[in-house]
Every structure is written in structure tokens, then in C-alpha cells.
Amino acid sequence: MMESLDNVVVTEVTDENIQQLWDSILANMQEASFIAIDAEMSGLGDKSGTMHPNIDQRYTSLCSGARSHSVISLGMACFKMCTNSSNSNDCSANIIKSCVVVYNFVLLCAEPYTIDPTAVKFLIEHGFNFNKQFANGLPYKKGNDKPDYDPKQHSIRSLFSELLCLRKPLVLHNGFTDLIFLYQSFYADCPSKLSAFMADLSEMFPAGIYDTKYITEFVDHASASYLLYVFKLACLKNTDQKKGNKTSLNVEFVEHNNHSVLVSMNCDVKHKAEKSNDVCMKFAAYGWCIKGTACSKSHNTDEIIKFHMQKSGNRKRKNQVESALNETIKKKKEESDLTKCEFQKNNEIEKNDSKGPKTSNSSQGHRSGTDAFMTGYTFAMLVVSHAQQMPEETANPNKIGVYSNAIPFLPQDLQKSIINKLYLSGKNIPLQVCKSSFTKTSKNHTEKIIRVYLS
Template structure:
């Protein structure tokens, strides 16, 4: 089975920026959609970022973006190839992913909690300060370099393809302030600016997950891993799925890092092991844990997903037994201790379990009766290094691709990706923490685009990028 087990990510620094510029430019120009992720030096007061007033949230975020810095930006370009109309829907993508290490040329605030998180997950600040590609915040300056991070973002805007983010409000504010122009003072003008900057639409995979797919959790690593597992199962069953092709990077390209994301060998087994490994329930639900990498319980998404599926399977067996008992259809001769029940998990696997081997505690976690007395204390190590902007951008883009396969409806020939798959109801809706509704990106009758944006866009339209 031709599943992808590792992802090439091209590391871009000031030392190889010009050398890789043509490659990045072609990837942007030919992409069907582009996923973006940022690593930041801080987010300021978290309470202000979650205040009930969305307008106040924007004002707080704008202040943070003016004083903090982008440490790295991930770009993952997904190009949709020809679709075979025979058989089940298969979406073949060619994918190129870049991790750009940056260094703001102005003073900026750094927050210890943010830096510690990045260090714990493999971020190298020695590389950032010695090799980070320079950039400045706010409006354009005289003598802008023709090949720079700011120019690259201008190319992204001029590509006029959908922008894909995960929980993207913070990213949108930082992208605009750091690489585009000064942010407007009001949320209404900012939304009007965005609607013109990205006319093909902005998609938030966290918003789609929470409001449409409704997975048990919606943090990025979880969404990606469950999407990857589900996609592999669908591929094995010749159901609609996504396939990926990566560029054949030559061996001498030392800047290419291959990120491992191999699926479990037992994914397609119909009879799963009943051994249970404890996992951190807080991390499993929210993707965060105050103990970080020092947490004694597992943060491995595969373990979390497997245990969730077993809990679901257990509950389903209980409901089935109660239903059979109520209808008086139980067979008198059946073996009470070895009653096999077949069911499907969230990712579409057919799982068979034996009654009496597992139980669900009051906290909702599955536990296994162990005769040897030792294996129930096994803890899987937390995978380190998964929070790199480049790979996070890839995870976001792949999740979007599988969502298109699941929710989209392929229609006639059209150049618009959004129209081709009838994705209008998912576009331009950004997740808002603590709200039961998304933030809609649209130009309001009561707010106009900002003057800074109009001046910037005019420069881009009249030869401001090499795209023209």
C-alpha cells in the first residue's frame, strides 16, 4: 500500500534563500492551495485574546503582533493533479513544503513560556539567530530586496489561491503586520482587507473540524493523525481518498529534512491488541499539558486515538447488549465470556473485541486486566519536534485535502478550487475560541478596506512582484 511514511521539508535560511527562491516561486505559482503556519515569540496576555468581544480580541492581537516577532513560517504548497473519473474519487496532490527560519531586524518581545515550548519541541535558537532570514514589520520600506520574505508573501497574495490555516486568526494578524503592511485600527477594516487579499477564500481546518466533521478533538496534531489514518483505511478499501507525491529531491540537498509520520503497523488489523497504554487525558482533549515533555503519561496521538476508539467500541457493545436483552433475542447457548462483537471505529476500521478483557473507569479511560502485573505501566515516549512551522503547515494542508475529499462535491470544469468542489460554505470562516460561531471574513457595508492595504495592493497590481 503506497502510503506516505515521511515528508520532505526544505529548510530555508538567509544562507540559501536566494538559491531556493526559484523553487519556492514555482511552488507558489503552481499551487492549488497553500497552507501556512507560524512560530511566534509570544502571544501576550491570553485572557485578552479570549475576551468575549471579538473586536477587543482583534485590538489585543494587533498590539501583540506589533511588538512580537515571527520566528519561522511554514509554507506547504498542494498542487492538484489530473483526477481519474473512473472508480472512486481519488485526489492526487503534489506537495512541496518549506520551513523558513526568520529573524526580525527590529526589537521585539520574547516570552519565556513560548520559547521554552519551542525548545522542548526541537526549535534551534542558535540557527535562528545566526541564519534567520531578515525581515521587518509594518509598511514597505525604500530599497526592499527583490528576494525577501516580504516579497515571498507578496507572491502568495498575488497567486490568488485559497489560504489554509488551523485556528488561523492569530496567524492572519501576524502575517499582515509582519509581511504586508500596518494593521488597520478596526476589525471590520481588517476583514475587508483580508477579503481582497485572498479572493479565493481562507479555510480554517479547526473551524471545519469543530463545526462540520466533529472529531473528538480538534488540535492540529490530532486532526492530522486521525485524517491520515482514516485516509489510509479508505485507500485500502478503494473508497474516496487522497494520494500524495513529493518532489524527488537529490541526495546532496542537505537542507531537506525528512519528517517521519509512519502509520502503525496494526492500523488495518481487524483484531486489535487489548493492551492499554495510559495517556494524558488533558493533552488528548486539548493538545496542551502543563507538564509538557515531562508528563509521565503518553502524548502520542496514535495511542490517544486507539484508546478513544476502544472506549467507543465498549460503549457500543453495552448498548447492543441492552438492546438485545430488551428485545429478548439473546441466544441461550452463547458463551457469555467470549462474545465477539464487530464494530467500526472513527477512522473506519472494523474492530473486534472480546468481552471481559477491558473495562472503562469513571474517568472514561479504558484499562486492561493484565495477568503479568507489569505491562499496564508502559508509557509511550512523547514524540519531540512535531511543532515545526513547516511540518505543521503540511499537516494543515493534508487535513484540508482529506476534508475536501470527505465534504466536497466534485462538479464541472472550473479554474476555481472552491467552486470545483463546492466548498463555499466552508470558506472565510475562522475559528473563535470559546464561541459557538466562527468569524466570517467579508467586507461589511459599515467598514471599508484600510488605506494602507489599498496602497499596498495597488503596488502589487502594478508590477510590485515578479509575478506580474
């Protein structure tokens, strides 16, 4: 299915179907140019500690939260970047295609864990199905490998090990917290020191980690950097580049099975302000507002983008964005309806074929999957916006047995400026993922990584 970003195909993975989907998940991970990840947690712990100005203390607090709380769902989006041309070095067609597969893993920690009340409210508001989680969630145990752990078993812990073995570039949005929870939940007990954690990550992900929130804040210098905002900006930029006959991105969802769902990407809060330009400044800046749907001002991201462009002095860019926004709003309903009709037609034709995806009314309940897709799409558009011809040595970067940290079409100078830099809230410099000459990797990591590569 070619690009229609009002809807995204998401495959939900549970304890009931992981055996059936395992081989295709690994194959799609193997083919990916990069993999985007997003995690939903049962809470983070003490908020004052997780936002502490001292980064070492912030890390300590987040580790404590990862030990007491759990990851309840995990989104993974595999992006394979290629051209429509038979010649992989030919960008003359001005189109870069990305074959995408999106997974939403429903997880259930097999050990006691804490759920924060605010996290419960947030998850329920976004359609998280706790009944499904407790009935069919993929079970896992946190920290170091337990005596009963079988690396050959099809589990989320084994899948994380497979991800490390593939050595693919990892993309996250505001990923510092996610990485701590991923490490503690599916890998090993987090090291006591932040410097050791950074050293561990540098070995776990040698192809690099990319944080789209850092890129948005420090490279693109956007007016806001919450995920839905940067995703919609990326979509608008793609529309502009297509109109200007510049290199643009086409997305093709390639995984259709009886566990895949057509998810609406109409993620905006369902309320309107009295005036279309009367936006909530809190939401416009951070993507959240304490009043939620009770707020009298607009939380609509399209209106917020318009508002920011009105404040901008770049009139040409403002006109381009407003034109694209107006066209997006005008066509949104008919395109969404058309896409749904296409899927309904396909399902009628193939009603005896279990590969037709169902239609879901919204992204609610599949938040991790759709967030992972938005993160990956934002990064893919960064690549497309700076696209250059693929070097010959990376023309086939997914060949089995070949390791490369190169991402197709991404210039090396840009790559060096954004790789392994994690966004830190309240700080004007990123956290660098690296192993210094004064820091050793942790004992838990050293023992675990050997088992990962030998299993």
C-alpha cells in the same frame, strides 16, 4: 516519492539559499490548488487579552502582540490536486493524487522584538535552532513598507506579496492569530478595528480562507481538534477509504534538492502511561498539558483516538479505527525504516548529485513546515472525502492569467459552508472573513495592495 506519511520531505529556506530556491518556490506556488500556512511566533503577548471573551478586544491584544513580538519561522505547503488519469474529470480510479512541496522558512526580524519565556521553552523543547536563526534567518521588517524596501528583492515580504498576486485559496489551522501576525509582519500595520481587518483579508485572499480547526469542530464534530489529532484522524480515514475501495488520497513529494530533509512525523510525546488506555484528559481535549513530559498519563495521540472511539456508540466505526490504528502501530517502524533505507540508497546512488534529501530524526526544528503539511493534508482529505468530478472550467485551475476560487473536486455546497470562517476559541460561532456594506478597508491595505499588484 509516493505516500509514506511517517516521513515528509521539507525544504528549509534561509538567507543563504533563498536566491537559489526563489524560482522553484514561485513555480510550486503557481501550480498549487491551495496553499497551507503555519507560523511560529516568539510569543503572543498578554494571555488574558489574547483570550478575551470580547472579540474586538481579543483582536486589539493580538495586534499589540504582533507589533511587539515576531514570526520566527513560517511553514508553507503547496498542494496540487489531480487524478492519476489523463482525463482530469475521471474519478473512476478512486485515487486522487496530491503533488506536495513543503517549505520551512527560518526568519529573523531585523527590529527589536520580545520573546516570551514560555515561548522560548516551547521552541527549545521542539528543537528550534536559535543559532541558525540569528546566523542565517531571512531578515524582515514589520508593519508598513520601509523606505529601503525593494519589492524585487528576494525576501519573505516579497514572497508574501507573490502569494497575494497568485490569489490562491489559503488553508490554516486555528488561523486567526496567524493571519494577524502575517499581516503585521509581512504586509502592513494592522488596522485598529477588527471589521476593517476582515474587510482587508477578504480582498487580500479573494479565493478564500479555510480554517481546518473550524472544519473539525463544526463540520466533522470530532472529539478533539488539535492539529496532530486531526491529522492522524485524516490518515486513518484515508486508510479506511483505501480498504473500502472508496476515493482516497495519494501524496507525492515532488521537491528534492540539497536543502530538503526527510523529516519524521512521529510527533508524539516520548513517554508512556502505566496503562495504555490511561490517557491525560487535558491533553486529549486540547493537545497540551501543563505537566508536559512529567505527566504520568498518556499523551500518545493514537491512544487518545482509541480512547475516544471506546466512548463512541458507533461500534462499526470504532472497529474500523482500532483495526487501522493497530495496523499503523505494527507497521510504523518497518515502514519508517524502509523509507529511510530508500532515501539512503538513493543518496548512495546519487552521492555526487546535490538533489538527494538528508534524513532528519524528527520533526523538531522543522515544526512550521510539518504543521503546514499536516494542515494541508487534513484539508486535502476533506476534499477527497467529498470528491466530485471537476467542472470543466476548473479542470486546469492553475493556468496563468486565470483566477478561480474553485478547488478541484470540492463540491460547491460544501465550499460555501466552510469558506472564510475562522475558528474562535471559546465561541460557538466562527469569525466571518467578509467586507460588510458598513465597513471600509483600511488605508494601509488600500495603499499596499496597489503596490503589490503593480510591482
